[in-house]
Amino acid sequence: MKKYVLASLVFMAFALILASCGGSSKMTVATSTSVDLARSIRYIPTLANVQVHPTKVTATMTATELAGLNAEQRKQAVVAKAVAAAKADVLIVPTFTTKKDAEGKLASMTVTGYPAKISSFRSLSIADSPFLNQVEAKQDKVSGRMVVNTMTVAEMEYGPKITLTLSPADIGLAGQTEQKVLAYAKEKLLRQEKADVLYEPQYTATIVDGKVSTFTLTAFPGRFAKYRTISTSEMERLNVGTKPVVLYNTTADIKAVSTRVQLKFATNNATAKESEVKELARATVLAKYKADFLLNETFYFDYADKVITHVTICGTPAIYTNWRPLKAGDIVDTRIMGLNGAAADAEVEQPKSFLDMFLGLFKKKK
Helix, strand or coil, X not given: CHHHHHHHHXXXXXXXXXXXXXXXXXXXXXXXXXXXXXXXXXXXXXXEEEEECCCCEEEEEECCCCCCCCHHHHHHHHHHHHHHHHCCCEEEEEEEEEEECCCCCEEEEEEEEEEEEEEEEEECCHHHHHHCCCCXXXXXXXXXXXXXXXXXXXXXXXXXXXXXXXXXHHHHHHCCCHHHHHHHHHHHHHHHHCXXXXXXXXXXXXXXXXXXXEEEEEEEEEEEEEEEECCHHHHHHCCCECCCCEEECCEEEEEECCCCEEEEEECCCCCCCHHHHHHHHHHHHHHHHCCCEEEEEEEEEEEECCEEEEEEEEEEEEEEEEEECCCCCCCCCCCCCCCCCHHHHCCCCCCEEHHHHHHHHCCCCC
């Protein structure tokens, strides 16, 4: 009963309020839509001038040194060792080979590649456009409406390579596990250098009982700079993307070191996979002819009871020679790259060369 009385009083009070307003009510409703224009910002790719040493370097790590790492981390670790040994910044066209013990477990991993130093950075310009893909401008759709704004781009500025060594206190603060310490070191280096991105971050760490005891990180700090609108001609001719990209401004001539070869190998391993058999056969042929890759590489397999017994590898051994900056007059042969297991090697994140970028121009769009 009390509930009904209370409800009646509330209704009467509300009616009196309406009456005092002249018998009518007015309600204002406000809505708003926010548009994040920052998401429309693109970044002009940066060219890294790279000085490639013509002599390849090799580094090997044992299974003990690689324990606890996945396939990608193992490649990153052995590349870091090769780069450090050569006092370089990056490793160009790395080739990986693995050895397994009698039980089929990893025994060691070896990387071979051309050591290179980065001498300077510069933003891509219209003069470089013959090597670049065209980009289609897109509009942002917000709440069913097309929001049109000028396209904003940012050029990048990269500084010299910086080395950061963490103190024991820093390592303890980061939690001592490798990945946590790495994340902490990257964040600290970004804050220290007032940078937006880190290019080519590499680190060395000492692990004791699963915990980090020493840690050093090196990287090129990069900053967003020169925000500006972009013209239609630039948008059509520059490879403008949503993430900062660094391209190696270097190329090499291709030189065959032998006629086309055809070699057959017994696998002697009933559990071997096709990818493992290919890798071993390729490594053997490359070592035999002191080559970097095989032109028009082809494999044939012999089977017995669904087990690979033999593999035949065909191709023309070739090397990279005459490393130099890419010029506008150079003609790039896009058919060379990607035929010698480069897709597998791509697990190690390396900036794209102009040759790699040209491959993308000829890929079929799905």
